[in-house]
Amino acid sequence: MAGSSLAEAAGVELTYPGAPLDENGLLFPQGSLSDNTVSITGGSIPGNAYGAKTTDGDTIRNRISMTGGSVLHLLGAYSATGTVEYNSVILGGGTVARNVYGGESGSGNAQYNSITMTGGSAQWLQGAYSNSGNVTGNEVLISGGTLSGGVNGGQTAGGDAISNSVRLGNATATWLNGGYSSTGNASGNRVIITSGGVNNNAFGGFVESGTGNACNNLFIMYGGEVGLNGEIPGVGHGIMGGRASEGNASGNRVIFLGGHTGFIDGGTSSNGGAASGNHVLILGGNIDGSVTGGMSFQGSSSGNVVEIRGGTVGGYIYGGRADKGTASNNTVILEGNFNLNGVFGGWDAYASSPGATAMDVTTGNVLILENFQGSATNVGNFEHYVFRLSSWNENGGPMLTISNGTSSTAPSATDLSGSTIRVEITGVSPGSPGPAVGDTISLIRNNMGLITNGVILKTPFVSFKRGIAMLYDATVSVGNTSIDATVTSSRLNPQLKSLSEGRAAAMALNNQGADLAAGLGISRAAMAAMQGGSPSGMETFLAMEGSHSNYATGSRVEQDGYAVLAGVSAGFSKNRSVVLGGFMESGWGSYTAHNAFADAPFVRASGDTSYYGGGLLARWDLTDNGLRGIALEASFRAGRLDSDYRSGDLVDGAGNPSAYNLSSPYYGGHAGAALTRELDRKMNMEAYGRFLWTRQDGDHATVSGDHIRFRDMNSSWLQGGARFHYEMTQTIRPYAGAAYEWQCNGTARASTYGQDIAAPTLRGGTGMAELGVIFQPVAGKPMFVDLGVKGYAGKREGVSGSLQFRAAF
Known part of the structure; x- marks a missing residue:
């Protein structure tokens, strides 16, 4: 500012070491600059506008916004030699005559800068630019405004473009790159287009020249148009996930969900590099031209994947294309209902040229048809064909119909020589028609013929499921014009038996509750009534039992259960010989079922069971001299019984596990008699016999799409035994x-489906032995604690522990 009118008026002279000047002849600052803000709302700036600018320092977190007026260039920050990072530009209006830069560095790195454009106009948008440094993590967000040029998430002349991104909507650009490098690498960049368009090509990552690689870039398109208004007449334009020159294009992805474009290449190397591991997924939209997983000129194209699961494709489909190179181990996956032109695993456009060397464009290439039904004019250069079905519709026509001809060539036979055929029926949905024995479906058909010399059937026999319930067997056969699959047998899945284990486990738990009520429950209710002193005549009692059991049900069910019973009782008649009571009961447990089958894999299942309800009980001690010591007993119970089931072994064809939840009423009761005799002054014996019965109502569930009907289940059992009491003390x-x-x-x-499922059963005999002690703190008082343990062997194996107590004050 030396010699300026401002300095003279102030009577001071200002100098700056070296006096550097910028392109406008103004003082050029030195050192690092951060956290500056510039706002432009109107007026005209004939030169550039910067959030910050320096010669040799770093520029960090500077910001410039523009809503009106005009400038030449708009920059978040600039440094000639330093690092430019975390700077931002917001363009909401006004005119930028040339370009917008989130950040720019001459020789340093430019990273994590951003441009947000919602309005206004400009030529090019550069998330960041560096002449020789790297551009990393920069982004451009566009939701409106006007562009006369293109967009780069990040651009560098001599460095690498890494992890930059562009999101475009409601605007049109001439060209678009997620990341651009003239001679370095372009990796991990991302482009998302939601609407608007790009007149020419759009790239996830782009390398102009040299041996730099374009790898792991991502391009996602939801809508809009790319490449339909190209600047070069007659030249088609479209989308490339990643493009390299002499370097490799690998691991790039294009996901096309909607919109319109000319062509799609997952990854492209244009001058000798390899195209490998690239992936194109099409779920919707329209592609006028070809779709290629990986493209290389004079290099190799391998390991690329093209998935078409929707949309329309007007041109040919190539898993891998290598002009003057090899194209191997590529995969094409087709799903849906549509018609196509040529479908090729590999392709060499120069193979038919005079004197051309034949290149390998077949080895390892795979065509996978997943529930596909449609046609193609040509199919070739595949070593492996895989047919995957999850439905069976023999009247719907072949999965793939081949005409092997175009408008200019006559139809001919399809050459499948030396290829392998694999059929994978992953399971027929219960919602689709079930096949019958003898039903046939064509997998591939060409009415002009199939050339099948050396064809290998990898799956001459195929087994599959319909839901979890039905099993089918089919044979695969090769004919002159088609390859077919024919159903040869059907049967019920023996593994379905496991489903009923949940019901058996629930009944076993409920039966333990019945034993508790009919045994210690009614005994302690009578004891409480006999010893009671309540003025109301109603006495309370409580019984609890926990158990671990193994049931041999034709398989094996392990169950841990717990039951509790609480109620009131009262004695009537002389000496309270008649006892009546009511109770509430509840139980809950968990089980694991193990099922082994001679002709099917093992099934392990688990679940939880519970019940809740109530009931009545009665006991009549006969007092006539000839019948003294005999007692008659009875009870009635009712409530609700719940059970659930889950198994990762019982699965449908797609591998989905099985599960259900059931809830149904239960009711039952028992009748029995007991005989009590004193063996001596301190010991007595009680013998008893009972008949018990429980019923659980039927229920139904839909498991993996199959409707399973569980029928009413009745359980009845006889018990007989004796218990010896010894009065150690009072x-x-x-x-x-x-x-x-x-x-x-x-x-x-x-x-x-009208067929009975193999059923587990609780039928059989079980022996039981028990030990316990009754502790009555004060003799003759209505207070006691009963601790007992039981062991079981036979149909039921395990142990249980019980606790009954009563206290009255």
Whole structure:
């Protein structure tokens, strides 16, 4: 500012070491600059506008916004040699005559800068630019405004363009690059287009020349247009996930969900590099030209994937294309219903040229048809064909119909020589028609013929499921004009037996509750009534039992359960010989079922069970001299029984696990008699016999799409045993006993599609031995604690522990 009118008026002279000047002849600052803000709302700036500018320092977190007026260039920050990072430009209006830069560095790195454009106009948008440094993590967000040029998420002349991004909507650009490098690498860049368009080509990552690689770039398009108004007449334009020159194009992805474009290449190397591991996924939209997984000129194209699961493709489909190179181990996946032109695993456009060397464009290439139904004019250069079905519709025509001809060539046979054929029926949905024995579906058909010399059937026999319920077998055959699959047998899946284990486990838990009510429950209710002193005549009692059991149900069910019963009782008649009571009961447990089959894989299942309800009980001690010591007992119970089931072994064809939740009413009761005799002054014996019955109503569930009907389940069993009490003291009375139980039925039946499922059963005999002690702190008082343990062997194996107590004050 030396010699300026401002300095003279102030009477001072200002100098700056070296006096550097910028392109406008103004003082050029030195050192690092950060956290500056510039706002432009109007007026005219004939030169550039900067959030910050320096010769040799760093520029960090500077910001410039523009809503009106005009400038030549608009820059978030600039440094000639330093790092430019975290700077931002917001363009909401006004006119930028040339370009917008989130950040720019002459020789340093430019990273994490941003441009947000919602309005106004400009030529090019550069998230960041560096002449020789790297551009990393910069982004451009466009939701409006006017562009006369293109967009780069990040651009560098001599460095690498890494992890830059562009999101375009409601605007049109001439060209678009997620990341651009003249001679370095372009990797990890991203482009998302939601609307608007690009007149020419659009790239996830772009390398202009040299041996730099374009790798791991991502291009996603939801809508809009790319390449339909190109600047070069007659030249088609479109989308490339990544483009290299002499370097490799690898790991790039294009996801096309909607919109319109000329062509799509997953990854391209234009001058000798390899194109490998690129992936194109098309779910919708329209592509006028070809779709290629990986493209190389004079290099190799391998490991690329093209998936078309929707949309329309007007041109040819190439898993990999290598002009004057090899194209191997590429994959094309087709799903849906549409018609196509040529579909090729590999391609060499120069193969038919005079004197051209034949290149390998077949080895390892795979065509996968997943629930596809459509046609193609030509199919070739695949070593492997895979047909995947999850439905069976023999009247819908072949999966793939080939005409092997175009408007200019006559139809001909399709050459499948030396290829392998694999059929994978992943499971037929229960919602689709079930095949019948003899039904045939064509996998591939060409009415002009198939050339099948050396064809290998990898799956001459195929087994598959319909839901989880039905199993089918099919054979695959090769004919002169088609390859077909024919159903040869059908049967019910034996693994379905596992489903009923949940019902059996629920019934077993509920039966333990019945034993508790009919055994210690009614005994302690009578004891409470006999010893009671309540003025109301109503006495309370409580019984609890926990158990671990193994049930042999034709398989094996392990169950941990807990039951509790609480109620009131009262004695009537002389000496309270008649006892009546009511109770509430509840139980809950968890189980694991193990099922082994001779002709099917093992199934492990688990779940939870619970019940809640209530009931009535009665006991009549006969007092006539000839009948003294005999007691008659009875109870009635009712409530709701819940069970759930889950198994990762019982799966449908797609591998989905099975699960259900059931809830149904239960009711039951028992009748029995007991005989009590004193063996001596301190010991007595009680023998008993009972008949018990429980019923759980039927229910139904839809499991993996199959409707399973669970029928009513009845369980009845006989018990007989004896218990010996010894009066050690007036307050301590140990006891021991043994019993035998015969379960008369208890089969958990179910059915599906009108066929009965193999049923687990609780039927069989179990022996029981018990030990316990009754502790009565004050003799003759209505207070006691009963601790007992039981062991089981036979149909039921395990152990249980019980606790009954009562206290009155």
